Amino acid sequence: MKTKNFIGLILAIAVILGVLIYWREYATRDQVTLHHVLLWQFAIWVPWIIGFKVLDKIIKSTTESKFGTLLLFGTSLTLICLHFGWFFKFSSTYSPYLGLEGSKFGVYRYFFIFWTLVDIGLVWFIIDKLKTSGEAESKPPLLLELTRGSNKYFCEPSQIYLLASENYYTKLFTTKGIFVMRKPLKSFLDILPQNMFRKIHRSTIINVNYVAELSRGGDHSLEVIMKDGTRRRVSRTFIKEITLFFKDRTY
Structure with missing residues (x-):
């Protein structure tokens, strides 16, 4: 689910609720204008765009976490509470119905x-869509089309053992040889299965199934040695992550 689609959904919710509220409060139409009600609703619901970003980050970072569901539930509840706080704060100052008979704050x-029903429904909708999108994006393509000269080769992700960034290109080391593609390294990280491919440096991604050894250096550095003997340095940013990853995979 893309951010611009969610923004469209939020605007639709604001318009629908604004029109419904204006229509129901027919007795105050001589004191309240529709455009004031709509602007009020836009301001009330726009903060959910930030909530969408937060839930997106939580879902991406806790996909394989044992406490992912608990964290997601806690975050959702917190966002609903914060939205209610914003609702009261903004309405008590800028609501078009402020001070009118029967209204409070x-x-x-x-x-x-x-607000309660829409907030709960919105959280459920966001989580469902983000998880569905995440699962769809994590599925690797059946084949990668690689070229060398005038020849085309079709390669499965499992046949790639190393990817290295070189300026605007990415060099792919595969069981069928070395290929170069004019695509950024990040684009491959987005489509390759995360349980098989790991980033060890800003310019290197490895297939963990082709790793033969982790070599520690005297300066606390770490090198990955592939089964073909290729050595690649792990940047300090990824040392802890890579070490724990292989620790969890070994018996």
Whole structure:
């Protein structure tokens, strides 16, 4: 689910709720304008765009975590509480219904039903869509089309054992030889299966199934030695992650 699609959804929610509230409060139409109600609703629901970004990051970072579900639930509950806080704060100052008969803090009692149901539904919708999108994106392509001269080769992800960035190109070391593609390294990290490929340096991705050894240096450095003898240095940023990853895979 893309951010621009979610922004469109938020705007749609704001318009629908704004029109419904304006229509229901027919007795105050001589004191309240529709455009004021719509602007108020836009301001109320726009913070959920930040909530979307937060949930997206949480889902991506806790895909394989044992406490991922608990963290996701806690984050969702926190976002709903924060949204209610924003709702009260903004409405008590800028609501078009502020000070009108029957309203308190610029809202009517039935507003709480709207906000609670929409907030819960929105959280469920975001999590469902983000998880579905994440699962779809994590599926590797069946084949990668590689070229050498005028010849085309089709390679499965499992046949790639190393990817290295070289300026605007990515060099792929495969069981069929070395190939060069005019694509950034990050684009491969996005499509290759995470349980098989790991980034060890800003310019290097390895297939963990082709790793023969982890070699420690005297200066606390770490090198990955592939089964064909290729040695690649692990940047300090990834040393802990790579060490723990292989520790969890070994018996």
